[in-house]
Amino acid sequence: MKPIRCCIACKSRKNKEEFFRIVADNNKNAIIDENQNINSRGIYLCKDKKCIKNIEKAILKNKSNLKIDIKNESILRVLKELGEEVWEN
Numbered sequence: 001m002k003p004i005r006c007c008i009a010c011k012s013r014k015n016k017e018e019f020f021r022i023v024a025d026n027n028k029n030a031i032i033d034e035n036q037n038i039n040s041r042g043i044y045l046c047k048d049k050k051c052i053k054n055i056e057k058a059i060l061k062n063k064s065n066l067k068i069d070i071k072n073e074s075i076l077r078v079l080k081e082l083g084e085e086v087w088e089n
Helices: 049-060 072-088
Strands: 004-006 013-015 019-024 030-032 042-046
Touching: 019 072, 030 072, 042 049, 049 072
Parallel strands: none
Antiparallel strands: 004 013, 019 030, 019 042
16 A cells, blocks of 8 residues: 655645655755655645645745744745746646
């Protein structure tokens, strides 16, 4: 049975391979865990433009409920990078 995770934006539940995974490094900077194997608490986000935009808005309004300690400017940079990747596909 494949691991099921939940999107931080829309709360949908899917196999973890269907999500982007973002973790914080030792300096609280966001990094994309492309192989989903970094040993750290992470957040999962749908590979969908709408979810990326919704969590960006929540972070900018300080209304996100992230369960990891991460710098806002760092996660916004990563979300922009993910958004560009989604738009290309």
